[in-house]
Amino acid sequence: xxxxxxxxxxTPRPGEPDPLAATNRSGAVLSRLQLLVTRKLDGLLQGDYxxxxxxxxxxxxxxxxxxxxxxVRRMDWPVTARTTTPHVRRTVADRxxxxxxxxxxxxxxxxxxxxxxxxxxxxxxxxxxxxxxxxGGNRIGAVVGSGGDVPAPRRGRRQPxxxxxxxxxxxxxxxxxxxxxxxxxxxxxxxxxxxxGDLGALIDMLNRPPRRRGVAVVISDFLAxxxxxxxxLRKLRVRQDLLAIEVVDPRELELPDVGVxxxxxxxxxxxxxxxxxxxxxxxxxxAAAAAQRAEISAALRAAGAAxxxxxxxxxxxxxxxxxxxxxxxxRTRGTTR
Numbered sequence: 001x002x003x004x005x006x007x008x009x010x011t012p013r014p015g016e017p018d019p020l021a022a023t024n025r026s027g028a029v030l031s032r033l034q035l036l037v038t039r040k041l042d043g044l045l046q047g048d049y050x051x052x053x054x055x056x057x058x059x060x061x062x063x064x065x066x067x068x069x070x071x072v073r074r075m076d077w078p079v080t081a082r083t084t085t086p087h088v089r090r091t092v093a094d095r096x097x098x099x100x101x102x103x104x105x106x107x108x109x110x111x112x113x114x115x116x117x118x119x120x121x122x123x124x125x126x127x128x129x130x131x132x133x134x135x136g137g138n139r140i141g142a143v144v145g146s147g148g149d150v151p152a153p154r155r156g157r158r159q160p161x162x163x164x165x166x167x168x169x170x171x172x173x174x175x176x177x178x179x180x181x182x183x184x185x186x187x188x189x190x191x192x193x194x195x196x197g198d199l200g201a202l203i204d205m206l207n208r209p210p211r212r213r214g215v216a217v218v219i220s221d222f223l224a225x226x227x228x229x230x231x232x233l234r235k236l237r238v239r240q241d242l243l244a245i246e247v248v249d250p251r252e253l254e255l256p257d258v259g260v261x262x263x264x265x266x267x268x269x270x271x272x273x274x275x276x277x278x279x280x281x282x283x284x285x286x287a288a289a290a291a292q293r294a295e296i297s298a299a300l301r302a303a304g305a306a307x308x309x310x311x312x313x314x315x316x317x318x319x320x321x322x323x324x325x326x327x328x329x330x331r332t333r334g335t336t337r
Contacts, residue, residue: 063087097214098173099133100206100240101126101142104220105190106197107266113251114313121247121310122219123188128320129217129243134180141173142183145202147193147267167193168205196267199224203232206240216240218305221247223292226299233303244305246296249312253293254286 063076066086076089103126109119116124126142134140146167169190171183199220206216216236222229222244236242255261255276264271276282300307308323310316 063089096136096175097133097138098212099129099138099140099215099217100173100211101129101140102202102206102216102218102220103142103144103187103190104197104199104202104218105187105192106145106147106199107192107194108221108223109247110192110266112249112312114249114311116312116316118221118247118249118312119192121312121316123184124316125219125245125247125310125320126187126217127184128317130180130184132324133215134175134177137175139173139175140180140183142171142187143202143205144169144171144187144190145197145199146190147195147197168202170205194267194269197224198228200229200232203229203236207232207235211239213239214241215243217243217245219245219247221252222296222300226295230299230303233300233305237304242303242305244300244303244307246300246307246309247312248293248309253289255282257282 063079064087066075066088070088074088074090076087079087079089103122105119105122109122110117112118112120130140146169169186171186174180174183199222202220203218218233218236233242233244255274257279258276261274261276262271263274274281297307306327308320310319
């Protein structure tokens with residue numbers, strides 16, 4: 001399916017709310033939630049999440065025979081009764097969580113026909129994840145991709161620009177709300193560049209060097225071919241709890257009947273005029289869009305990622321709250337994602 005979008009201004013619409021400010025106002029709601037972390041961590045500092053190694057903590061670990069000097073308050077009486085030998089229960093150390101965001105701000109995100117531009121929803125999602133994770137010494141960092149450096153071609157030129165890594169920026173993981181707010185300001189201030197970015201290269205930045213166990217969140221529209229990003233995503237899932245946030249605009253799913261509609265590919269600059277009054281064309285467009293989204297969902301499931309879809313014409317905060325609540329409900333019932 002062609003990555004075409006209706007012509008839209010890259011500047012904020014008059015009176016349109018600032019997504020970062022809106023997310024800050026939603027902090028009271030998000031602070032009551034906590035992102036589900038199922039993988040044990042190997043951090044170094046005391047935190048709120050189960051670690052890999054024994055140590056002072058709240059989660060029960062393995063039992064071992066009692067040795068002089070052990071705390072008698074940790075006696076494992078059921079094991080002691082079965083073996084007739086005194087045993088103590090070891091606990092697993094609580095560790096801090098390290099979260100990394102892969103934020104796609106390529107040219108295809110600079111588009112929107114709903115309440116928000118897609119890039120606004122991306123920034124809002126990054127801010128929401130920050131509110132959900134930055135507490136108790138937890139650290140959060142980000143890698144940001146802002147498209148390529150290929151100039152847009154003139155009208156009539158058909159050859160697409162070569163796919164390249166574009167501009168990739170790494171924001172180191174730090175703890176503290178002040179540092180997290182600085183990271184969000186840097187993301188919000190990122191300039192979108194023309195040309196195609198490489199989502200696979202962006203995700204691969206989280207694989208090199210290998211990260212400690214934690215949470216990795218990829219925020220994108222995932223319009224690049226899955227062959228480009230599926231393998232790095234599967235590799236990332238080996239050590240990380242993985243969340244994929246897909247940002248969608250309604251005009252990417254179906255075309256309205258508005259007559260002749262000028263559309264432009266924001267990554268290549270190609271301009272076309274589409275006759276949307278043709279019902280056959282609208283049907284083929286919707287079918288191709290549905291097939292594309294199904295392929296994206298299948299690739300994300302194959303990678304083992306939790307999948308959250310946010311739309312520019314819906315309340316992104318409500319969708320995120322429902323997603324986190326559903327994940328926690330499924331976990332408490334003993335089911336998987």
